Amino acid sequence: MGMTPLKFLIAGLGFVVIFLTGFVLRRTGQPFPAGILTVHKLVTVATIAFLAKIVLGMTKLAPLGQVEWIACIAAGAFFLLAIASGGWLSAVREMPAMVRVLHLILPFLTALSTAAFLYLMFRRR
Numbered sequence: 372m373g374m375t376p377l378k379f380l381i382a383g384l385g386f387v388v389i390f391l392t393g394f395v396l397r398r399t400g401q402p403f404p405a406g407i408l409t410v411h412k413l414v415t416v417a418t419i420a421f422l423a424k425i426v427l428g429m430t431k432l433a434p435l436g437q438v439e440w441i442a443c444i445a446a447g448a449f450f451l452l453a454i455a456s457g458g459w460l461s462a463v464r465e466m467p468a469m470v471r472v473l474h475l476i477l478p479f480l481t482a483l484s485t486a487a488f489l490y491l492m493f494r495r496r
């Protein structure tokens with residue numbers, strides 16, 4: 372299955388929920404409300420699963436080109452780093468201030484690289 376506007380929209384909605392719950396978590400601070408944190412984490416996992424399915428579908432249609440792989444790997448790496456910094460934030464009460472900065476910058480890098488990757492997928496559909 373190729374890339375459709377609906378898939379773009381669903382992935383975008385995933386990011387909107389992740390960012391909105393993230394901003395709520397930042398405002399409330401420790402101890403984080405369990406429900407919001409769970410939604411933040413579950414929607415992260417669901418969005419990654421959805422994106423992975425898109426990647427698999429697109430590679431079946433035609434192998435990814437070099438630039439497309441770079442965008443895909445960058446998005447995956449930023450996602451992993453966002454999860455690592457988020458996990459650290461939620462697990463430890465006293466963490467280096469740098470981790471909070473990281474868990475603000477990395478989500479934006481993740482969103483940008485994912486948008487770039489999906490745009491490339493959209494162009495070749």
Ligand code: HEM
Pocket residue numbers: 389390392393394396397398400401403411412415450453454455456457458459460461471474475477478479481482
């Ligand atoms: C499952 C892994 C994750 C966990 C456990 C987690 C946990 C957290 C926590 C605890 C906060 C509150 C931070 C604070 O009080 O300073 C937060 C904020 C936030 N998270 Fe996550 N997060 C995860 C994954 C992600 C991902 C993958 C993204 C985006 C792609 C993301 C985007 C954000 C954003 C935008 C904020 C608000 C940051 C701010 O306002 O400065 N998170 N997250």
